[in-house]
Amino acid sequence: MTSTTAKAATTLIEQELVLARGRALNNRLAKAALSEALADDQGRVTDKLVRIWQRWSEDSGCGLLITGNVMVDGDYVAEPGNVVVVPGRDDEGLRRWAAAAKAGGNQVWMQLNHPGRQGNALASRTRPIAPSAIAGNFPGAMRPRAMSEAEISATIWSFAQAAATARDAGFDGVEIHAAHGYLISQFLSPLSNQRDDHWGGTLDNRMRFALAVVSAIRAAVGDDFPVGIKLNSADFQRGGFDEDESMLVAAALVGAGIDLIEVSGGTYANPVMVGASASTQAREAYFQRYAERLRTVTGDVPLMLTGGFRTIEAMEGALADDACDLVGLGRTLCVTPSAGALLLSGQSPEQPVGSHELGLRPLIGLVADVRQLDGMLDVQWHTDQIHRMAAGRNPDPHRPWYLALATALRRNGLGALTRRRR
Numbered sequence: 001m002t003s004t005t006a007k008a009a010t011t012l013i014e015q016e017l018v019l020a021r022g023r024a025l026n027n028r029l030a031k032a033a034l035s036e037a038l039a040d041d042q043g044r045v046t047d048k049l050v051r052i053w054q055r056w057s058e059d060s061g062c063g064l065l066i067t068g069n070v071m072v073d074g075d076y077v078a079e080p081g082n083v084v085v086v087p088g089r090d091d092e093g094l095r096r097w098a099a100a101a102k103a104g105g106n107q108v109w110m111q112l113n114h115p116g117r118q119g120n121a122l123a124s125r126t127r128p129i130a131p132s133a134i135a136g137n138f139p140g141a142m143r144p145r146a147m148s149e150a151e152i153s154a155t156i157w158s159f160a161q162a163a164a165t166a167r168d169a170g171f172d173g174v175e176i177h178a179a180h181g182y183l184i185s186q187f188l189s190p191l192s193n194q195r196d197d198h199w200g201g202t203l204d205n206r207m208r209f210a211l212a213v214v215s216a217i218r219a220a221v222g223d224d225f226p227v228g229i230k231l232n233s234a235d236f237q238r239g240g241f242d243e244d245e246s247m248l249v250a251a252a253l254v255g256a257g258i259d260l261i262e263v264s265g266g267t268y269a270n271p272v273m274v275g276a277s278a279s280t281q282a283r284e285a286y287f288q289r290y291a292e293r294l295r296t297v298t299g300d301v302p303l304m305l306t307g308g309f310r311t312i313e314a315m316e317g318a319l320a321d322d323a324c325d326l327v328g329l330g331r332t333l334c335v336t337p338s339a340g341a342l343l344l345s346g347q348s349p350e351q352p353v354g355s356h357e358l359g360l361r362p363l364i365g366l367v368a369d370v371r372q373l374d375g376m377l378d379v380q381w382h383t384d385q386i387h388r389m390a391a392g393r394n395p396d397p398h399r400p401w402y403l404a405l406a407t408a409l410r411r412n413g414l415g416a417l418t419r420r421r422r
Contacts, residue, residue, distance in 0.1 A: 012319040013327060014344060019302060020259050021224050023172065025063035025107060028319060029340040031056060032306040032328035033111040035068040035079065036386055043074055043084025045093030048390035054100035055389055060333055061341030063106055064326065069113035069177050072158040077123040078115040080411050085162040091169065098170035109173040109228065110166040112159055116183030117144035130186050131193040131200060152199060160216035173226030176213060179264040184210050185232055188249060189241040207249045214256045228260030229253060233290040243290055251297040262304040262328060263287045263294065284314035291323045304328050312343050334385040335395050350397060377401060380408040
């Protein structure tokens, strides 16, 4: 566990956290990445994106804010409205974003991502690429093209360039997205990576891409710029990336000099990151048991635990049990943008009201996987709340599910409902 700076604090979440490279966070609350989908059609920063980030910075109370997934390659985009980092383009927009996102005295990190086979057909310019030509088992999935050696090298360099651009724009660090079935997660999983070269097969080979990205970013940004990673505890799919493999990858990342590991899990084929069993929901922290195991191999590298937290009691418990050093807040900040500040003052933020599950379930189940669509709908419902705040309005916790479904169809087309596109 990392050291803390002494200060008067009545709760653990109020304590400062000093990261390995000397950057101090003013408390133990972090805003986890939430895809804002507010860039223009070229992937550039907009006034709406700046507005919502200034609100989160000034109101959230979190010591660390992490942006939604920023694309490192404009040819491959996860969804319409993703920001795309192109070195030398939109530098002023990125600087405005960074300045607004830390106006409240917090730190802000840019999350870097490549969607791989989860690229969106309406937003990307070409067929998705992935470690292997295997389509994902989620709505709208298209069979990707297997990456060449040259494309793998170019993608690693894209992550490094994006990190250096973020640093130069004023962001305080970066987080590499290696979870939720995106490209780095695809390299790690034997279900999506069936290559027979040195990028696939054994776990050492499957983790090679993630380690190469970390190494390239570190070389590009230097030794004093924080680099974190979001890592799956498991895919939660039979034969996929599991907890034992995840612990070995985490140990290798620690050896590579990573500064923070955020624990998550699942993919869009099994979206446990946006829902859980009743027993897991009752104990709130979806991935705490895994985080407690992970601590045995990560040593002094801070752990951030995101998913399911609702009460200060559960957050304090996770910190007291040394399961994590940072508590990640995600969807709560879409409904109550001041959630962290309320928690720090001993109050409870408002939680979403109503169902975020599809209606007409028997009928829709004839043509689609309802559980996967529930996960998609939950994400879209919260994205709609972000868009309300970006437009200068307040969240609507009573927004019905069918309006979120209409938004999803408008943004992603009918492919959002189909079982698979090959």
